[in-house]
Amino acid sequence: MTVWQQILALDARFNAHRVPADPGFRTLYIRRRSQLLREGVREEAGADPALRRQYLRQRAALLSRRYGVPADQVSVRSHSASTQSHSRQSHSRHHSDVGVARRGGESPATPGGGGTLVPSARATASQAIVGGGSLGENYAFAGFLHVFDQHTGPVTCVQFAHDELWLLALGSLDGRVSVCELEGEPRVRHLLSGHTDGVTALAWSTSNELLVTCARDGTARLWQPGSGHCLRAVADPHGSPLSCVVFHPENNNLVLLGNRHGLVQAVNVSSGRFPAGGSSQLASAVTALAAPPTGALIWAGCQKGMVVSFQCDQASGRLVKCRRVTVSDGVPVTCISARSWASREAADMSLLVNAACNSLLLFRVVDQEGGLQLKRRFSVRHSSAEHVIKSSFCPIMSFRQGACVVSGSEDCTVYLFDVERDLKPCVNKLQGHSAAVLDVSFNRDESLLATGDASGIVIVWKRQLSTTESA
Template identity: 50%
Template sequence: MLAVWQQVFALDAKFNAHRAPNHPNFRTLYIRRRNQLLREYAKGEESATRKQYLRIRAQLLQQRYGTSYDQTSLHSRSFSARSSSRVSVSESPDCVGGIGWESQDSNKEPLSEGVVPTKEAEASRAIVGGNTIAENYAFVGVHHIFDQHTAAVTMIKFANNDRSRLGCASFDGTLSVCNVTSNPPFVECIFRGHNNSVTGFDWSVANDLMVSCSIDGTICLWNVAAKSRLRSIKDPSGSEVLTCLFHPVNNNMVIAGNSRGTVEVLNISTGIYLRGGSCKLDGRVFTLAFEANGQLLWAGSSKGTITSFIFDLSTGKLSKCRKITLSEGSPITCISWRAWISREARDPTLLVNCAANVVCLFRVLDQEGSLKLKRRFFVRHKNNRCLVRSTFCPIMSFRQGACVVTGSEDSCVYFLDIEREIKPVVNKLQGHACPVLGVSFNYDESLLATSDYQGLVIVWSREKRLC
């Protein structure tokens, strides 16, 4: 079954070079979605059905693109990859959602220490064209500037798989949604309902709902289309709520972290906090991140610790697993999860901002969320009040080399090549006049949004444009 699954994905990757040859971003997005569908729907299907599907799809692709296809040679390549340490789909039963974890078997060949696809990843590089990593991230033009907020915009986030809608959370107590691709760009709506600073928010999977949290101790649910508040729920202890996010699989559940160090699970539909869905940490909880299946959760605290949890989807129960201290007393202000989906690399990774002047890249080692530090980059970030954030570039998985983008207290935005230990900065954007807090790409990397401590939001593009 696994071999057939690999063949399906490899077949699509083979013909993908012929799809939209002038639009590499589209080709990359297509392969990402194909891989996601295979992970979600391959379970429980008969091998014979999969093989029949493979044959039919091969015929259709060959008729459409006219490229010869040797299924026998592909079959042999697929099986030889099963023993390789660089396969996107792990055979191990200790894998979550099709993403392989680093093997602990001493008899097996160890995985490469690299953090991105290997230099031999020619098929993956071909998908996104032959540009260098510096060319891919040469954002130099200001697309638009938004100034609807009167205080720090601490978090910005594009809607899921959406080029246009950008959400912004501000210390002025409001949450806004901007349309960045209309001509001209404009603010679609401003949600008012919190009585104090908005500290975090998240989009639902379908982008029809948003959830936000505030220092006023409430979590609010918003209907994006109706531009209205559906529900407001107080924290059980009356504490400031500092971070929140939807569960990636079940959007009825929202996970929140508060100023008393409690991570809590809330059924947003009923407004009830779930029994067993609460765990206590040291320090205030500033940031949360799920892996794609929602089985692993990480929380970052004001004490400089990262704690992993196992989440039981059926009950909403949280079980504390691993804890590491990155820098004693230096807050963890942002955690992002990403798994490589190329056939040449497979390691799930965490990107972490810490107010000790560092951005760190960790490899996730196992199903309990154990972490191994892979890269550490210097970024100006020492003020505990500045919640500097970073993000993975959305389609990094298919390139030789990969970038992350981070804000900084020196008013600049940095593009970091995570393969380089020396001189990793491949681009630096200068347009803000105070610490840059939030960063977010839209899904096809055509636009990058950044926000700062004074409430300004700048949308950048690769092409120069007068605002």
């Protein structure tokens, strides 16, 4: 275990004592702390390890004094010895499981094996961040907060703003986008018009100051959600309908687009130009994109059931294809979500993939170029290529012993699955829609879940707070 991981582990151990009445803030704190530490590792690669260990000891002493917890309960030295041993074992296991593939080559998604994706049973620090309770208790819902019905076409995309509780964006095949405010009396803050055909995807910038949308009319639009103004419209240079869009996670001046001609393209939203080298051809129409906030890879899914990983230079927008993996042969991939477990007990990147073969697939990323190992397959009603069914990791999955994912389905039901439960993995089913549920999104602290369906209805569900959270 590296020093930055030990520092994060130390902060996680004390996190239960930090703002006891606000679990959402504690979760946000540890997430931001993880991000800053990761960035610090890249910037200070040549720093003296002894100096970092000294910092670790001093921080442990200060936190112990601040929260009145005996220092022997957070012994760094003993923990470090055991975790270094575990790290060596994991490194050895990793290289024994993963085959070498050439850049740009195709490899199958390796089934099974690997080890747990989530924190171990002894991950008391991670559990302390969100409190106790079973997953069933954590994902019990108390009914609706609000139902939005302003759209006349299917709601294809539903997304809470980053680290926000109340700000929500909706996109519909009626060509409009809603920016909704849920605090107090829920309302539509802005109804954005400009696309001449159905909106297929949207994404928030890291700061939530910008919103990008793409549509079947072959254009991507950059919006200012605070004012509702359209700042720029960019047309696909090939005149192709656009199906997916994401911001580059490290440079929000770059946006990545996927079109029906099979092209993944980078575009500079300030200039509206497509940079040289910033496009790559897939075997069929691009149907899904994912750009995780941590990690160097961009992911794309296509109509023929393949997932392709790319490296995207944050300065130039140049795309380099890394791996091509068939996850559902001949069946469209409709959604990709990528997340890293922030917990020290399980740091691997994971991929969640919807495919139109009645499946929700969970993969572990096994190398730096995007090799995939299949971990779990969940049954979700999804057989029609006309329905773009999407799913999501639950936001605070990294801090519990178990972890959940949530998905829409064609049977009008929202499913929540425990990724570690072999028997009866479905934790909860939410039934309230009368049409296929197309997209799902949790807010920052999982108190609200928004789900949109093919009839144009969006339901905002209220989660039943546990005793610890409501205290």
